[in-house]
């Protein structure tokens with residue numbers, strides 16, 4: 001069996017999805033997602049210029065060797081542009097493998113450990129009252145877990161939250177131009193306000209709701225330890241990205257002062273970003289994405305390593321991932337013995353569903369994986385032609401005096 005060709009598409013409904021389609025001499029094709037949020041053209045270019053020409057003629061069944069060939073073959077290792085491109089290839093090869101075997105990918109991983117996989121929604125609010133409405137909206141739809149973020153009084157231009165009340169959809173990446181919007185951050189205001197706000201959410205929604213909160217890497221280690229201690233009474237499901245991702249030792253200080261579960265990893269792109277945190281049991285949830293971390297092959301290894309150390313999965317699911325990445329994660333979630341939760345934002349516009357037809361379903365706060373062979377997502381090329389690349393950007397954040405800070 002041989003790969004005969006591969007095509008890269010960039011575009012989508014209000015998104016720049018990077019979709020890879022690998023064709024074979026047996027008529028079977030595979031699909032992968034290389035969307036690197038707000039830098040989408042770069043993995044596309046890497047695929048087109050280097051990886052696709054080398055793929056042609058390879059046996060698509062050898063997904064492990066192909067992954068190693070590109071990873072080691074690059075000489076310069078890791079980095080999200082490369083791993084997003086490798087990730088798309090790897091997803092497409094698992095898709096082909098499943099179609100060849102006439103089995104859904106979760107069967108190739110070891111079958112189902114559960115039926116539905118719990119997801120968490122993003123509730124956001126310009127202020128706490130607005131956030132409460134947003135949480136109620138998701139609870140009414142049956143979500144069991146909700147991430148909560150709201151504006152901080154006195155802090156201008158928010159915190160990855162809407163500026164206007166009632167605008168509760170998460171659209172962090174802005175497609176009105178290449179120059180990022182600037183948010184303003186004030187740690188003191190956040191530290192004073194947010195623990196009490198989280199307690200009010202717990203009081204209003206009761207003990208059952210799983211409440212998650214994302215700090216977006218903005219606290220220094222001592223501040224994060226103090227914050228984690230302050231939110232202990234809230235009984236959070238997780239506290240996400242409390243400190244800048246590069247300083248892994250920062251998490252040790254948090255551990256010494258609090259038992260709040262820590263989730264990290266959405267900006268990681270290899271097992272080498274995860275292994276110390278997992279082995280030293282400094283985290284409770286690993287948040288890699290199948291696209292950014294290089295595909296199903298390496299992420300399965302991360303999941304197995306995590307399982308040895310009681311670390312559960314909580315894969316990234318921001319709207320920048322196409323339905324193909326979300327499908328790959330749905331298969332891993334169905335299998336993983338140490339599954340925790342899956343982040344889920346409403347992608348399912350009619351336009352997106354038409355471009356990526358599938359039988360994967362979201363109901364009652366759970367994802368129900370498709371039983372179709374392979375990843376179970378198709379791609380309608382005839383509809384892809386109507387979407388072009390639209391320059392966009394992720395916001396940046398500065399302190400009030402102008403100092404650049406961590407998003």
Ligand SMILES: O=C(O)[C@@H](O)[C@H](O)[C@H](O)CO
Pocket residue numbers: 037160172173214216266317318343394
């Ligand atoms: O946990 C999340 O989904 C967020 O941290 C987003 O990934 C981030 O704002 C990038 O848009």
Ligand SMILES: [Mg+2]
Pocket residue numbers: 214216240241266
């Ligand atoms: Mg996050």
